[in-house]
Structure formats: C-alpha cells, structure tokens
Amino acid sequence: MTDVIDGNAVAAEIREGVAGCVDVLAGEGVYPGLATVLMSDDPASETYVSMKQRDCEEVGIDGIHVEVDSDAPASELYGTIDGLNDDDAVSGVLVQLPLPDHVDEREVVRRIDPAKDVDAFHPENVGRLVAGDSRFKPCTPHGIQRLLAAAAVDPEGKEAVVVGRSDIVGKPIANLLFGRGEGGNATTTVCHSRTADLAEHTRRADVVVAAAGVPEFITGDMLTAGTVVVDVGINRVERDGESTLVGDVEYDSAAEKASAITPVPGGVGPMTRAMLLYNTVKAAGLEAGVDVPLP
Structure with a gap:
C-alpha cells in the first residue's frame, strides 16, 4: 500500500504549535506581525496573499497588508519595504512574487531586512543555510x-x-x-x-x-x-x-x-503556508530575545 502523505494534516499540527508560540510571546508582551506586500493585479497573487493573511488571523499573528500600484515606480516599492523594515510591529516581510517587469526582483529581495526575511531569500540567509547555520529555512x-x-x-x-x-x-x-x-x-x-x-x-x-x-x-x-x-x-x-x-x-x-x-x-x-507562520513567530522571538517552543 502506498502511503499518501497528508500535507493538510501535518500543516494543521504546525499551525496549532505556532498558535501556542503566539501565546508564549504575548505573555512576554511580544506580538508577532507579518507584512505582505502586493504590487500586482494578478488574481492568483491576490488570492495567495489573502490566504496568508487569513492564516495569520487563525493563529493570532497580526496581519499587515500593503498594496503598491503595479504601475508605480520601483522606488515606491523600495520605500515601502524600508518602512516595514523600520516598523517594530512587523516581525516578517513578504513581497508577493512575481513583480512587474520594471521592478528588479533581486533588488527587492536584498532590500528586506534579513532578520525579517521570512521567505529566507535574502543572500545573507541563503549563505547561512548553505553554511549550515540557518536563521530561517525557506x-x-x-x-x-x-x-x-x-x-x-x-x-x-x-x-x-x-x-x-x-x-x-x-x-x-x-x-x-x-x-x-x-x-x-x-x-x-x-x-x-x-x-x-x-x-x-x-x-x-x-x-x-x-x-x-x-x-x-x-x-x-x-x-x-x-x-x-x-x-x-x-x-x-x-x-x-x-x-x-x-x-x-x-x-x-x-x-x-x-x-x-x-x-x-x-x-x-499547505506546508509552505504553515512554515511561513513558523518563520514569523521565530523571527519575533529572535528579535525580542524570547525562547519560543517552535513546533
């Protein structure tokens, strides 16, 4: 018999564990927040972002959503990212891909504070993964x-x-x-x-x-x-x-x-979305110096 690996079930267990981490952080006065940034009119991208925001709500993570007009200059997106990097209420920053052709995705990835890079795409986080000392796993x-x-x-x-x-x-x-x-x-x-x-x-x-x-x-x-x-x-x-x-x-x-x-x-x-929540509470714990019981 072939074992069908149920990603929904495993993801549900991880989300439950993440909700427990949120409670531990709240007890220390720390409230994790995930910022999603959308610069696209693509319906699929809009759906993905809304799903991630709903996931945050379910486990108690504060969801912050920012939309940038797809025709806006790249500098407007960069400025948005800079503002989120400096916002103490934001533990993690996720810029939904793909981006418009006039925006350099590599520059966007490098713009995100590595400590808030919950996708783990920043070169610093990639290097740490390769070196066997990951801050976040993708x-x-x-x-x-x-x-x-x-x-x-x-x-x-x-x-x-x-x-x-x-x-x-x-x-x-x-x-x-x-x-x-x-x-x-x-x-x-x-x-x-x-x-x-x-x-x-x-x-x-x-x-x-x-x-x-x-x-x-x-x-x-x-x-x-x-x-x-x-x-x-x-x-x-x-x-x-x-x-x-x-x-x-x-x-x-x-x-x-x-x-x-x-x-x-x-x-x-379902696991990709669950591990995004995992990385967000990990980022909040690292920033606050709180040891959270990661699932």
Missing part, C-alpha cells in the same frame, strides 16, 4: 523536510534526487537533504533541464523531489518500487474541457511504484 523546502519526517522517512544514508534547480525550492532542498543534522545526511543529486537521461537518476533514488515546474513530468516508469515521491509542482491544465490542478508527477502511475507520495493539491502547498 518555507517550501522546510515543509518538505517536515512531510518526510511525518511519514517516518529519514533521508540519512539514502539516495535523494531533486528535479529542478530553482533558488526557491531546488537548490535549498538539496542543501537541506545533504546537510548535516536531522532531516539531512542524504547523498543528493540535483537534476535539471540539461540533465542527460533523467530517468537513470530517478530510478536510482530512494527519495525524489519533483520541482521542475512541468506538468506530470515524472512518470511511474521513471521510478523504482518503494521510492518516496514529493511533488512540489502546482500546474493548472485543461483536461476534458475543464481546468484542473496537477503536479510535476503523473500521480496514478507514480503511486503504483511509490511507498509514499504527496498529492496535489493537499501535499506540499
């Missing part, structure tokens, strides 16, 4: 680690293959999987669009993390029986005249081979 890769732990999958000594080399998922999850400590110590291979014979690598893997951004790219014949499959992809496709969500893994054929697999939706996605 939300999706950390969520993947927590899903593996919930499924009693210990990567230590195993062959892990990451398909995709993005700065947001592929690179950081590779670092976490081969890094020292709990949830790491795997022998990790990173594959990408230039990899020759991808299936040769995935069939060797004990754990496959699919983060290529290509719908149903990984199929069951590319896996060995007993592989653990983590599907990061969220792709909207038309099927039989209807729009539906699929991952980077062809679920039915992969589930026939996998010992455990994450579904889409309901797998990695």
